[in-house]
Amino acid sequence: MILNKKSKDLTGMIFGYWSVIGLSHKGVDRQYYWFCKCKCGSKKTVLGKNLKSGMSKSCGCYRIKQSIDACKTHGLSNHPIYSIWKAMIRRCTNINDPGYKSYGGRGIYVCTEWLLSPQIFINDMYEKYKKSLTIDRIDNNDGYHKENCRWVSAKFNNRNKSTSKSVLRTNIKTGETKIYTRITDVIQDGFHQGHVSYCCLGKLKHHKKYYWKYISLIKV
C-alpha cells in the first residue's frame, strides 16, 4: 500500500493517546486508515482524518479516564459503589487487568451510559445496594446494564461460578453426543457461547445443526 503524493505519512506521529504504527489501507471511501496503538496497549485501525481532527483520541479509554477524573473533582470517588463501578469498567475495557480475559476478552461489555457516567450507574443501582454485596450479571453471557444486573452476596456469586453447568451436544441428524464440562469450552469447537446458552434455556431450537442441553455431572 503506497500513499499518494498529496497525503502526509502519519507513521510515528502521536494523536492524543494514539501512536501511529503505519498505514493500514485505503477504504472504499478512498480515505486512508492507519494502524494505531493506544497508550493503554490496545490496537485499532483509525481513519486518518479522525486522527488529524482530534475526533479520535484513544480506543475509548481516554473518555473513561475523563469520567474518573470528573468523579475526583465532584467528590463522587468517595461514594461506596464508586470502586465497584471502576473495577467493572477496568475488567471489561483494560487488557492489562487480570480479569480482562474472562470479561472484556469474551465480549462482556458495559453499557454506554454506565461507561461514561458513574453517576448514572449510581442512580440505577444504588437503591438496592448494601455493604458487602457484589454486582452480578443475571445472564452470565450478557453485559453490564441495568436490566441484567443485581446485587448478590459474595458467597452467592462464588457458588454460582463453582456449580457452572455442563452442556450436552446432540447432532440432530446422527444423534451423536458430546459433553462439554463448561459452556465456555464450546467456543473451541467454533460454536457461539451465547447461542448455545439460548438453546439450553429453550429460547433457541438449535445451533449449527446441534441440540444443546444443560446437564449436571456428578463427581464420583
Ligand SMILES: [Zn+2]
Ligand atoms: Zn486505550
